[in-house]
Amino acid sequence: MMSEHPDCALVRRGYVAFSEGDMETLNSLMTADAVYHVPGHNPLSGHHKGRDAVLDLFRRMGEETKGTLQIQVEAVLTDGRGHVMAFHTARADRGDRGIEVREGLFFTIMGGKVTDVDLCTEDLDQVDAFWS
Template structure:
């Protein structure tokens, strides 16, 4: 299964020569997401990965395989008519954990989502094993996707 997502960020922040490798991994993942490079994203995900999306909206739940996670990402684009994007404005990581503060944007008929979220990662040997996405306003997020 191969998909191309259409959004590309205006510019990516340059990597610091002293940046932790997992910060680079996460930045590269967001860049790949913005470009729709599903194959690159697939390579970042461990086989035993889980992406937890709390809330009560139709996209909330647990996605437990790389294919389920990639399907979730494609669904974000489908439901938003290709307008969904998420841009990190701060990325931090150590050997096992990472956090990205992100600005999200999407449009649906009569609705606009323009909010912040936190993506929390667990990383093992250069592969993402867990993602938790926490919306700044979960009620607004749920209402947007409903």
């Protein structure tokens, strides 16, 4: 197997830290002004600006799903110029609702840190219903 590109390795470290609830590592992987964009029309939608706001979003996702949120990474791809696309399946329960949905994250990386993340999903309506 070829060695993994550093940007892909960075994103994979982020996925592991997210899955383990390791906020300290997640904090270290982002710039202070990082932005995480969540599509749709639900309470989590919008532009989460700044590392603290992004970490708060992640904490909220864990709390809202009572720790049931699981992410299975399918692919991590790079262009070698500071962009990474990652594809995963997210599964979670929230109250009487469950979800299983394929999603993608588009990362912008500068200086070995994540500066911007765009979340895309295969089913906006399902995601909106789950988080609303």
